[in-house]
Structures are given as C-alpha cells and as structure tokens.
Amino acid sequence: MGVRLGPGGPKALRLLGGEPLLVHAVRRLALAPSVGCIVVAAPADAVADVVALLASVAPVTVVAGGATRQASVAAALAAVPADFEIVLVHDAARALTPPELVESVAAAVRGGHGAVIPVLPVVDTIKRVSDSGSVVETVDRSVLRAVQTPQGFRRDVLVKAHEAAVDEHTDDAGMAERIGIPVHTVPGAEAALKITRPFDLAVAELLL
Ligand SMILES: Nc1ccn([C@@H]2O[C@H](COP(=O)(O)OP(=O)(O)OP(=O)(O)O)[C@@H](O)[C@H]2O)c(=O)n1
Ligand SMILES: C[C@](O)(CO)[C@H](O)COP(=O)(O)O
Numbered sequence: 001m002g003v004r005l006g007p008g009g010p011k012a013l014r015l016l017g018g019e020p021l022l023v024h025a026v027r028r029l030a031l032a033p034s035v036g037c038i039v040v041a042a043p044a045d046a047v048a049d050v051v052a053l054l055a056s057v058a059p060v061t062v063v064a065g066g067a068t069r070q071a072s073v074a075a076a077l078a079a080v081p082a083d084f085e086i087v088l089v090h091d092a093a094r095a096l097t098p099p100e101l102v103e104s105v106a107a108a109v110r111g112g113h114g115a116v117i118p119v120l121p122v123v124d125t126i127k128r129v130s131d132s133g134s135v136v137e138t139v140d141r142s143v144l145r146a147v148q149t150p151q152g153f154r155r156d157v158l159v160k161a162h163e164a165a166v167d168e169h170t171d172d173a174g175m176a177e178r179i180g181i182p183v184h185t186v187p188g189a190e191a192a193l194k195i196t197r198p199f200d201l202a203v204a205e206l207l208l
Helices: 021-030 044-054 069-078 099-110 155-164 172-178 198-207
Strands: 039-042 061-064 086-089 115-121 126-129 135-139 145-147 151-154 184-187
Touching (some): 039 044, 086 099, 099 151, 115 155, 115 172, 151 172
Antiparallel strands (some): 126 135
8 A cells, every 4th residue: 555655545556757666567577588477466446457557568467466465476376377387476666676687586496496585785784672762782784685576486385385374474485484495595686676665766766
C-alpha cells in the first residue's frame, strides 16, 4: 500500500516519470535476455487494471496478490509455467533495476547456486539501540550487506522454502536460509534502490 511513501494507493501503481513503478520494473525485466516469462502479483482489486496497463509493455501473466509480500510471491510462484526451472523474485518498488543485474543473478543460479541475492556494502555506521533509545553497541558493518532484488532460485528450492515457511520473512532468501539452503551473493546495483519513502521517489525521478 505504499504506507511509507504516503497517501496515494498501491505503490506499484504510483507514477515515476509519468508511468507506474510496475511498468518501469516489468519493462526492465523484459529486457533481460534470460527472462522467458513474467508473472505479476497485483493488488486483488486491480488485476484487470494491471492486465490493461502491461498489455503494451511485455507479455505477462497477472495473478491476485496477497496481504503480504510473501503471500504475493507464493501466489505468483504457483502460476509460473511448469517448464521454468529458475525463478527470480523481484520488487515493483525496485523500478529502475538494470537488466544487467537480472542477468547476473540468473547467471549465478544457472552456474549452480540454488539461491542467489544481489547485495551492496553498508555505508553507514550501524548501532544496536535499546527501546529507550540508548546505544547498546556498534555493530561490525564489514560483515553486513544491504540486500536487493531480483533474488534468484532453482524453482524446487523456492517452492520448498515457501512450503516450509511458518512465519513472515522480509525476503525470499530468508525462507531458504531457514531450511538450510546456502544463499550466494552477487554485487548489487545502486540503481536497484527500493523506492520506499518520498526521498527515494525523488532520487528515482532524478536517475530516470
Ligand atoms: N502485499 C504485498 C506487498 C508488497 N509486495 C511487493 O513487495 C515489494 C516491496 O514491498 P514494499 O516496498 O514494502 O511495498 P509496500 O508494502 O507497498 O510498502 P509499505 O510497507 O510502505 O506500505 C513491492 O514493490 C511489491 O512488489 C507484494 O507483492 N505484495
Ligand atoms: C525484498 C527486499 O526488497 C530485500 O531488501 C525487502 O526485504 C522488502 O522489504 P519491504 O519492507 O517489503 O519493502
């Protein structure tokens, strides 16, 4: 719902350079040579609108999403045709993700990794803080990474991870980690920033 972006309806349908974030994201996915099929999870009451919106952008299958990201991914995964053995999960909110990043994630899965995530180093000093606002400790940021999408999986790994999930995860790799699947990292891209707050949208407008 784009709560952190402020009022204006589902975030995927908010405008960036005059077009919905979802259109930007799908257009860039479709430009990646490895992508053979795109399934979009749309807000349940906007499926017909999203089908119409994407008709001239790329061939897509649109399904009704769920109340959470995890539920939306599960619904989309169930609609991926049986002959696709590699599945990448992407955020509409990462609307400017370059096709080259999609390719590098896909290539790492093809190269033998069951689960692959793009990551960036953390640039700020990170501190653990108590409920009262006092600093508890400074965390060693050299071992931390900020995680992006698309996240790539062998299809059987992603299906198993979703089937095994008993709680909510903020990304799909988190579910794979929980069942002991090794998750491989590849370098992320600054342009794949997640448009979360108004500042991010302003940055994305400038980048575009
Ligand atoms: N029910 C949901 C919620 C999110 N997403 C996907 O998860 C991505 C990242 O979600 P987020 O940035 O958290 O979007 P919102 O949930 O709209 O943001 P907010 O938490 O501020 O409302 C979205 O771009 C969308 O692709 C989804 O498919 N289904
Ligand atoms: C999947 C994700 O984009 C990886 O960084 C992120 O976890 C999504 O988080 P959100 O809170 O749903 O925006």
